[in-house]
Amino acid sequence: MNELKRHGKAIKVYKGEDKVLSSLEEAIDKAGVKDGMTISFHHHFREGDYTLNMVMEAIAKKGIKDIKIASSSLGKIHEPLIEHIKKGVVTEINTSGLRGKLAEFISKGGLEKPITIRSHGGRARAIEAGEIKIDVAFLAVPSTDAMGNASGIGANTKCGSLGYAIVDARYADTVVLLTDDLKPYPNMPASIRQQEVDYIVKLDKIGDPEGISADATRFTKNPKELKIAENAAKVIRALPYFKDQFSFQTGSGGASLAVTRFLKDFMKEDGIKASFILGGISQPIAEILEEGLTDHLFDTQTFDAYAIESFRKNPNHHEISVSEYANPWSMGSIASQLDYVILSALEIDRDFNVNVMTGSDGIIMGASGGHSDTAASAKVTVIVAPLYRGRIATVVDKVTSVITPGKDVDVLVTERGIAVNPARKDILAILEKTNLPVVSIDALADAALKIVGKPDPIEFTDRVVANIEYRDGSIIDVIHQSKA
Amino acid sequence: MQLNKPATSGTMDSCDISIRIENNAGTENEVFLSSIVEKQYGKQIVALIHEILKKHQIEGVTVNAVDRGALDCTIKARLESAIYRGLEKEHALDWSVIDHE
Incomplete structure (x- = not known):
């Protein structure tokens, strides 16, 4: 382990170009998304996230296949991934969580390759160590300026900390920010900084505020x-x-x-x-x-x-x-x-x-x-x-x-x-x-x-549908396919 | 023995079971169960329902049960309520048969 170095992201030089692109399609083209790539997302928007589904739909429409998804987590809202798996658009999933119909689909053997479940610390470790090499990170941000100084506080959506996204922005070869609040330069204080950002896409709506954060956390009366x-x-x-x-x-x-x-x-x-x-x-x-x-x-x-x-x-x-x-x-x-x-x-x-x-x-x-x-x-x-x-x-x-x-x-x-x-x-x-x-x-x-x-x-079959990684990268357990 | 009328008991609340019981055309008891713990306890719940019907000498009824994770004691209590309502004996319970050991 002492021989290991942190994985490095691709070095690119800014030549004064406009980072703000007109559409997701253009961002997918410019970022060079192609068959077999690993693309990442964060889950700060929880059940209010619109962006993962929008990005995957745009990728699917372009006929790109064999995408490996490395999301910090996945929720019920990401059910449309089932169709992308069935059509071969998505062939690998790395995540911390999995819920709802997508979880059931995978538990019953819907994805050929076992998914990898990592802890939050374990995911950061795997990214920094180069075990997960992110080709393109698509990161939803509540606000950013045109250079990519992005914050978890925006006019339409607010998620506070961008702790998961910060790691992806630092280690992905290409970083695409998705926002619905493009602010004048500089948008400070910023969680993600401009040097790490390649492209920015302004969308109509990146998430549902109600799904992103609960109004109030009530204490249990149970x-x-x-x-x-x-x-x-x-x-x-x-x-x-x-x-x-x-x-x-x-x-x-x-x-x-x-x-x-x-x-x-x-x-x-x-x-x-x-x-x-x-x-x-x-x-x-x-x-x-x-x-x-x-x-x-x-x-x-x-x-x-x-x-x-x-x-x-x-x-x-x-x-x-x-x-x-x-x-x-x-x-x-x-x-x-x-x-x-x-x-x-x-x-x-x-x-x-x-x-x-x-x-x-x-x-x-x-x-x-x-x-x-x-x-x-x-x-x-x-x-x-x-x-x-x-x-x-x-x-x-x-x-x-x-x-x-x-x-x-x-x-x-x-x-x-x-x-x-x-x-x-x-x-x-x-x-x-x-x-x-x-x-x-x-x-x-x-x-x-x-x-x-x-x-x-x-009752389970012998087939493994998920490998559970312990935080150090060792496999601590596997999940077998559930018999219907 | 069959029932005097169809009867229901229980609720759809979590940890409860909703039961409907009515006479059928035959002499056998039929049990239809849907349960959130079907995989782990489905067979046991169906067996328990048959056992309670037999204990009360009920024959030729159909039980429709929707289980929301009830414990055995709850299932027994709900089914016995439904049986006694169906027999129109809910105010004359036979305590020698209802024994929750």
Whole structure:
């Protein structure tokens, strides 16, 4: 590994030409998109993204085939990719997440070549190391000037941080920005800078603001989730890392977000402040900054309107690239400085392995995200999850797919008790002295099984439809084709 | 024994099951299930429904069930409600048969 150098993007020289092009078609021609190329997208627009579908439709119309898509993630809105796969326009997919009909299509074997699922840090690592060589990045940006100084704040759309896109802009050979707000020069402060940008296309609409950010992040009222969240916050408080200038990240699930509320109260009661909070930033986290309970926020992805406003106006709400966030092949990501991370799980097994990717029916339905990155990096990794959801057990004998290995998970908090990874004797010793309900993970798995009943095994074929990369590039698990 | 009238119970809420039960032309019981946990629990749910019908000596009915992830205890309770409504005995439950062990 010490022989490796960062992958370099093609050097080009600006000769005064106009970067602003009149159409996507012209951009595809000028960028030289051709058969077999790898093109990339970011997912800051979440379910409100119009651009990936528009670009792929334009590419398909030109008769280009065998495109390899490297998106930071994919959502339900990207269902039209199914048609492009069927017609051979798209033959390879690299992503963190996959949802909806596209996920079902791929789970059932619709794409010949297995997709590659990477964590956010793992994707940044793969791009920088040249494992993913991006030929052309098509990056939706809420605003840019005619040279390519682009920002996550625009007149029509706002997404805050452009943390995923920054990496693509830096490493792609050709960068095409797509915007619906062309600003006078210079458009500052800018997340993506002009030296990295080849072309700019002004479109009528690049996204749906409602799909990009929720109006407000509401705290859960679900009593089960609140109980889990309160106990998770108590676990954090009981451990010695909870002291002035500590740091944490909370995931975006209902219970893990609610941990923030309880934690904030404990911080006030104990008179302690955080040095930084990392994320995925949403309103409850932005409020902690505004109340002076943390010195800094590090933000790769801004979730809601309140957090976007905080990103715009608060000088200590910092934008970071996803490489700074969690790239394991660097001299220290910000995740490496985390004390606590609180994460959710679709499934967690007796060995503390966590699945956030595949439903217990064998169909892909989630995202790897920063789960394994932060779990590996933080001093204490707390998983918050109900014992079961509906009839589906969360604490199981064996997870359907491994995203985060059990060695990186320290504590599981459920509504029926708290289990500590036996490898963390230090944590167990401390929690056993509290009045928190500490039990073994086997007791939790047994209790879940008793309530929901033993499920029939899910049937898979031998064919692999997805390779799950761990953050260091090794294959931690594969997903097999689901039998219809 | 068949029912006096068709009957329903349950809701389409998450973690519940919606059941409709009515007489059919034969002497066998038929169960049609659609479930969000079909792959993992479909066979078990159908078997449970047959078992409860048998316990209440119901023969020649058709059960249409739409399951939204109900636990076994919920399925039993909903089906028994539907059976007693169909028998018009909802105010005269036979507690010696309804035993939730």
